[in-house]
Amino acid sequence: xxxxxxxxxxxxxxxxxxxxxxxxxxxxxxxxxxxxxxxxxxxxxxxxxxxxxxxxxxxxxxxxxxxxxxxxxxxxxxxxxxxxxxxxxxxxxxxxxxxxxxxxxxxxxxxxxxxxxxxxxxxxxxxxxxxxxxxxxxxxxxxxxxxxxxxxxxxxxxxxxxxxxxxxxxxxxxxxxxxxxxxxxxxxxxxxxxxxxxxxxxxxxxxxxxxxxx
Numbered sequence: 001x002x003x004x005x006x007x008x009x010x011x012x013x014x015x016x017x018x019x020x021x022x023x024x025x026x027x028x029x030x031x032x033x034x035x036x037x038x039x040x041x042x043x044x045x046x047x048x049x050x051x052x053x054x055x056x057x058x059x060x061x062x063x064x065x066x067x068x069x070x071x072x073x074x075x076x077x078x079x080x081x082x083x084x085x086x087x088x089x090x091x092x093x094x095x096x097x098x099x100x101x102x103x104x105x106x107x108x109x110x111x112x113x114x115x116x117x118x119x120x121x122x123x124x125x126x127x128x129x130x131x132x133x134x135x136x137x138x139x140x141x142x143x144x145x146x147x148x149x150x151x152x153x154x155x156x157x158x159x160x161x162x163x164x165x166x167x168x169x170x171x172x173x174x175x176x177x178x179x180x181x182x183x184x185x186x187x188x189x190x191x192x193x194x195x196x197x198x199x200x201x202x203x204x205x206x207x208x209x210x211x212x213x214x
Contacts (some may be wrong), residue, residue, distance in 0.1 A: 005179060007209045008165060008188040010062060011039030013198060018052045020202035024209035029053060030060045030084065030190070033074055038198030039190065046078045060084050060106070068100070075101060082106055084131065095126040104128035106165070110135030111150045117158070124160040131188060134168030149174075152181045172207035179212060187212050 009021045010030030021029045031046045032039040041049065050059045061080040063071065065087030074080070083101065085094060086108040098105045107127040109119050112135035124130055132155060134148040149169025165186035170178055175187055191197070193204035 004185055005212050006186045007212050008060065008186065009193065009200070009205055009208075010060070010188055010190040011037070011194075011198065012049060012200065013039055013041055013045070014200070015049065015052055016202065017200040017205075018049055018057075020200065020205045022054055022057060023202070024206045025213070026057070026205070026209050027186075028058045028060050028082070028188075030062055030188075031078070031080075032062045033066070033070075034062065034064045034086070043074055043077050046074070050078050050080065058082055062086055065089060066097075071097065071101065075103075082129070084108065085127075086131075086133075091122055091126045094123065098126070098128070106131050108133050108167070111154060111168075114154060117154065120160050120164075124162050124164075127162060129162055130160055130164040131167050132164055133188075149178075152178055155182050157183060170208070172204055172211050175208060175212045 006027035008028035008030060009026050011032050012018055012029050018029060031041055031049060034040055053059050058081045059079060060082045061074065062084040080103065082104050083097065084106045094105055094107050105127050106129040107123045108131040109123055110116060110133050116135060120130055134150040165188050166178060166182055166184035167188035170187055170189045171192040179187065189208055193201055193208050195201040
């Protein structure tokens with residue numbers, strides 16, 4: 001492993017979570033704006049957390065098929081650096097939101113089989129970054145953060161037009177193998193560093209980041 005790998009810790013809900021991410025040396029912190037998630041934050045909560053991010057820690061807002069009105073309301077209060085779209089947004093919608101808000105957009109694409117891979121190239125033409133995630137089960141409430149991995153061999157050695165980040169079922173125990181197999185230079189974790197749904201574990205965050213970057 002090399003220190004070139006950048007880590008994103010998603011689903012921060014408390015000030016101590018931000019502290020843990022900073023201490024661990026992660027590059028991105030994620031705030032979830034999806035009410036059904038155990039990691040969801042309100043706009044006032046998110047504002048306080050985002051303002052606590054130090055310079056150099058990118059503030060990522062996770063949205064699932066957001067309306068223009070909701071995004072406007074969030075961005076009027078919360079200083080975000082990147083919009084992460086984790087729903088069924090079309091390529092046209094991704095391009096429109098990128099143009100409307102003037103912020104970089106990361107588009108999550110779920111992968112379960114080789115049939116899901118062409119979508120990465122399509123979204124890679126309109127997004128600034130791709131999140132290659134495990135495809136959620138059909139009956140899942142959450143589009144991500146389910147602790148599921150996919151067959152990493154599907155994307156071994158593959159590249160897309162924009163930078164990409166690996167997600168889905170990553171833990172402090174398997175992230176090193178995931179990076180070695182896929183060649184990922186960026187990794188994203190949420191449930192894999194929690195002691196309970198929505199409750200981040202500072203020790204696990206430190207272990208994950210260390211395993212990914214050393």
